[in-house]
Amino acid sequence: MKAGVVTxxxxxxxxxxxxxVVAVASADPGTSLHTLVQTRLEASGVEHPVTAVLLxxxxxxxxxxxxxxxxxxxxxMSLSRAGARAEPELRSTNTLLHAxxxxxxxxxxxxxAWLLWAGSHRPGGAFQAGAVLAAAGVMMRLTGxxxxxIAPGPMLRLGLSAGFSxxxxxxAVGALTGRxxxxxxxxxxxxxILVIETLLTLSIxxxxxxxxxxxxxxxxxDE
Amino acid sequence: xTLNLLVAGLLFTxxxxxxxxxxxxxxxxxxxAGAGMVLQAxxxxxxxxxxxxxxxxxxxxxxxxxxxxxxxxxxxxxLTLVLLxxxxxxxxxxxxxxxxxxxxxxxRYFWPLFWFLWAGINGVWLAGDIFxxxxxxxxxxxxxxxxxxLSGEPPALRAALRYLFAALAGSLAFLLGVALLYGAYGTLxxxxxxEAVQADGTGSAALALMFxxxxxxxxxxxxxxxxxPAHGIAHAPVSALLSALVVKASAWVAIRLWLDLGPVLGSxxxxxxxxxxxxxxxxxxxxxxxCQTGLKKLVAYSSVGQVGYLFLLFPLTFAVSDRVAELxxxxxxxxxxxxxxxKAALFMAAGNLIWAVGDGRxxxxxxxxxxxxxxxxAFGLAAVSIMGLPPSGGFTAKWLLLQAAWQAGQWGxxxxxxxxxxLAALYVFKVxxxxxxxxxSGDDFHYPPRRLDLMPLGLAVMAxxxxxxxxxxxxxxxxxxxx
Amino acid sequence: xxxxxLYALAGMLLFVMxxxxxxxxxxxxxRLMAFNLVGSGTFLVLVGLAQRPDGEPDPVxxxxxxxxxxxxxxxxxxxxxxxRRWFDLTGRTRLDGExxx
Numbered sequence: 135m136k137a138g139v140v141t142x143x144x145x146x147x148x149x150x151x152x153x154x155v156v157a158v159a160s161a162d163p164g165t166s167l168h169t170l171v172q173t174r175l176e177a178s179g180v181e182h183p184v185t186a187v188l189l190x191x192x193x194x195x196x197x198x199x200x201x202x203x204x205x206x207x208x209x210x211m212s213l214s215r216a217g218a219r220a221e222p223e224l225r226s227t228n229t230l231l232h233a234x235x236x237x238x239x240x241x242x243x244x245x246x247a248w249l250l251w252a253g254s255h256r257p258g259g260a261f262q263a264g265a266v267l268a269a270a271g272v273m274m275r276l277t278g279x280x281x282x283x284i285a286p287g288p289m290l291r292l293g294l295s296a297g298f299s300x301x302x303x304x305x306a307v308g309a310l311t312g313r314x315x316x317x318x319x320x321x322x323x324x325x326x327i328l329v330i331e332t333l334l335t336l337s338i339x340x341x342x343x344x345x346x347x348x349x350x351x352x353x354x355x356d357e
Numbered sequence: 358x359t360l361n362l363l364v365a366g367l368l369f370t371x372x373x374x375x376x377x378x379x380x381x382x383x384x385x386x387x388x389x390a391g392a393g394m395v396l397q398a399x400x401x402x403x404x405x406x407x408x409x410x411x412x413x414x415x416x417x418x419x420x421x422x423x424x425x426x427x428x429x430x431x432x433x434x435x436l437t438l439v440l441l442x443x444x445x446x447x448x449x450x451x452x453x454x455x456x457x458x459x460x461x462x463x464x465r466y467f468w469p470l471f472w473f474l475w476a477g478i479n480g481v482w483l484a485g486d487i488f489x490x491x492x493x494x495x496x497x498x499x500x501x502x503x504x505x506x507l508s509g510e511p512p513a514l515r516a517a518l519r520y521l522f523a524a525l526a527g528s529l530a531f532l533l534g535v536a537l538l539y540g541a542y543g544t545l546x547x548x549x550x551x552e553a554v555q556a557d558g559t560g561s562a563a564l565a566l567m568f569x570x571x572x573x574x575x576x577x578x579x580x581x582x583x584x585x586p587a588h589g590i591a592h593a594p595v596s597a598l599l600s601a602l603v604v605k606a607s608a609w610v611a612i613r614l615w616l617d618l619g620p621v622l623g624s625x626x627x628x629x630x631x632x633x634x635x636x637x638x639x640x641x642x643x644x645x646x647x648c649q650t651g652l653k654k655l656v657a658y659s660s661v662g663q664v665g666y667l668f669l670l671f672p673l674t675f676a677v678s679d680r681v682a683e684l685x686x687x688x689x690x691x692x693x694x695x696x697x698x699x700k701a702a703l704f705m706a707a708g709n710l711i712w713a714v715g716d717g718r719x720x721x722x723x724x725x726x727x728x729x730x731x732x733x734x735a736f737g738l739a740a741v742s743i744m745g746l747p748p749s750g751g752f753t754a755k756w757l758l759l760q761a762a763w764q765a766g767q768w769g770x771x772x773x774x775x776x777x778x779x780l781a782a783l784y785v786f787k788v789x790x791x792x793x794x795x796x797x798s799g800d801d802f803h804y805p806p807r808r809l810d811l812m813p814l815g816l817a818v819m820a821x822x823x824x825x826x827x828x829x830x831x832x833x834x835x836x837x838x839x840x
Numbered sequence: 841x842x843x844x845x846l847y848a849l850a851g852m853l854l855f856v857m858x859x860x861x862x863x864x865x866x867x868x869x870x871r872l873m874a875f876n877l878v879g880s881g882t883f884l885v886l887v888g889l890a891q892r893p894d895g896e897p898d899p900v901x902x903x904x905x906x907x908x909x910x911x912x913x914x915x916x917x918x919x920x921x922x923x924r925r926w927f928d929l930t931g932r933t934r935l936d937g938e939x940x941x
Contacts (some may be wrong), residue, residue: 137864143861145378151852157871158540158844166543167900170425183899193420193902196428198480198492199907202499205473206914209503210921212466261910295376302372309365316419345917349924488904495911500919506922514926515935522871525915526862529878533855533885651936
């Protein structure tokens with residue numbers, strides 16, 4: 135009964151939205167942000183337009199977005215009751231995984247570094263690199279490589295907020311030097327973006343890994 | 358230059374305080390919080406001073422003008438709400454500093470979440486970019502969910518999950534509307550959109566999606582079910598923040614979108630539907646409040662009802678004379694402000710009462726009238742504004758709404774306002790009746806620290822006095838944005 | 841039909857499917873997956889509609905989607921942590937009182 139009603143409503147919504155989507159796709163908005171981004175790209179300090187939008191033109195969105203990630207990380211820590219205790223039952227004893235991890239973890243660290251560097255001129259950037267970093271951490275944890283540093287504690291708190299803090303400081307310096315909040319000094323925007331992205335990569339990796347660790351709590355409940 | 362520092366200070370302080378209080382513990386966080394509140398108050402007053410001197414303005418973040426960059430709309434309405442936030446959030450923070458037990462695990466994460474919430478709320482008031490509104494609302498939502506879940510107990514987890522799911526669904530409906538508007542008009546700036554939109558089905562569909570999403574996040578009837586458990590289970594100062602400010606953030610986005618885009622994209626049918634849902638919320642929320650047996654649940658359901666008044670804005674500003682639209686807008690904004698002050702006071706006073714009697718049932722309050730006169734006094738003063746009796750801000754707000762309904766010839770909404778006041782009186786007196794029942798057994802009250810009564814009392818007095826000085830905020834809110 | 845429109849229509853379909861799933865499913869993990877479906881659909885509509893027939897992708901839309909994805913991941917991870925703790929404390933996989941499947 136309920137399934138039927140919901141299906142009918144969903145079909146109805148789809149029927150209303152489909153013509154709207156078609157109409158929007160065929161309309162011409164006239165102004166195009168795309169060309170605007172291209173003309174100002176040089177002043178942004180990076181060569182890749184997506185990175186320019188993320189870390190310069192619309193950096194405020196990104197600052198708040200990292201804030202959202204940090205909030206998720208904080209809540210994860212606040213709910214984690216497992217402490218620093220390593221959880222042997224979550225560890226895999228698969229020998230193949232162990233052998234692979236030895237190869238993969240260093241490779242993934244390299245890949246993360248490359249993704250970070252690539253972000254300035256081609257698709258890539260802090261988030262992709264941070265996600266790969268976190269994946270490497272998950273692999274380490276699964277195979278029992280030392281990961282005590284990721285347990286809730288001062289290290290994790292510092293690590294997950296480092297990228298956000300530096301981003302925020304740079305933003306404030308922009309206002310203090312008489313330009314605007316989040317405005318980079320003219321010649322330093324390229325290097326500053328790289329510094330911010332590097333620290334963001336580390337923080338994003340730690341937040342994602344920290345959330346992974348926080349979710350896997352075992353208080354002796356049944357499995 | 359000064360302007361730059363003021364705006365930057367407003368954005369920077371809560372975010373920086375969030376990070377620093379993450380690195381220190383709960384106790385040190387209290388002292389830090391006090392400094393942050395002073396700073397935030399100074400910056401807010403500076404901005405209000407600037408506003409009255411030279412009018413509102415658009416602030417281009419990163420020195421990139423919209424549409425390429427993100428603009429903040431620093432106008433009278435937004436700044437009045439920033440000032441409200443400074444008042445209410447400071448009171449809630451000070452209350453929390455004494456109300457929360459410092460030594461519980463996880464308590465150290467209260468201050469970071471509190472400051473992130475504050476930053477997000479300020480961000481939403483000032484936002485002038487529809488995608489930025491989405492990000493700001495998400496920051497508010499996640500911080501609020503984190504605060505609800507802080508105790509880590511199953512009821513809190515359940516309420517937090519319900520809240521999170523509802524809010525996320527609302528955000529994505531909003532984001533789909535953003536996607537349609539961006540596809541159709543190629544800009545995200547609300548100011549530029551207001552100039553560009555044309556009356557066609559596309560824009561209206563996008564706006565309808567956004568309102569649907571915001572209605573879920575604001576807990577408009579009939580999508581309100583997530584609110585009472587979340588606001589009922591959280592710690593009292595957190596509930597105060599949620600009811601006073603967090604639901605107002607999404608309501609404010611709806612108000613701003615409607616005032617900017619509604620004249621072109623709105624329809625009288627849509628406006629009528631919103632008014633109808635608002636009326637249903639007033640009746641249902643107030644009725645359910647009266648049915649509750651738990652004190653905080655009662656106050657939470659009262660929020661469901663009070664939020665309904667905000668949606669009377671839609672029918673009372675669509676296709677009416679400018680004078681009526683102005684009255685309705687003033688009435689709704691004044692209601693938003695006075696409800697924020699009064700509801701925060703109610704929740705904190707309720708928290709003090711619960712602390713004293715040891716459990717949250719209304720029947721347990723028997724004898725509280727004799728032993729806790731101050732907490733009960735704060736509760737009563739705030740309730741005067743909720744009921745809409747003179748001289749409170751709630752009264753002036755309702756009076757403005759009644760005038761708007763009268764002049765527009767839309768009698769139904771006036772009736773909704775009046776019925777809402779009567780129902781509010783019913784549930785308020787239910788609490789008072791319980792408090793003055795004489796208790797046969799000996800009193801086993803645990804008196805909360807005296808200073809905890811100051812915060813609800815202060816806010817309640819402000820809500821009460823708001824009616825007498827309503828001219829000032831109304832004058833500020835009349836100051837427009839960029840010329 | 842341009843590729844952009846195809847993406848946008850597919851995204852809209854995902855959005856509606858996800859929403860229906862969200863309304864019908866009670867298992868927490870499935871609800872979360874439905875939410876992610878809604879999110880992916882929204883992002884597809886966003887990039888699809890911004891893609892003009894003249895070919896070049898719109899970097900602003902891509903940046904918005906990237907921001908949206910990060911926000912969605914944060915929300916998903918937070919929901920998972922809450923769900924996991926709920927499951928550990930109560931042994932249940934849904935919020936309402938019904939028995940688990």
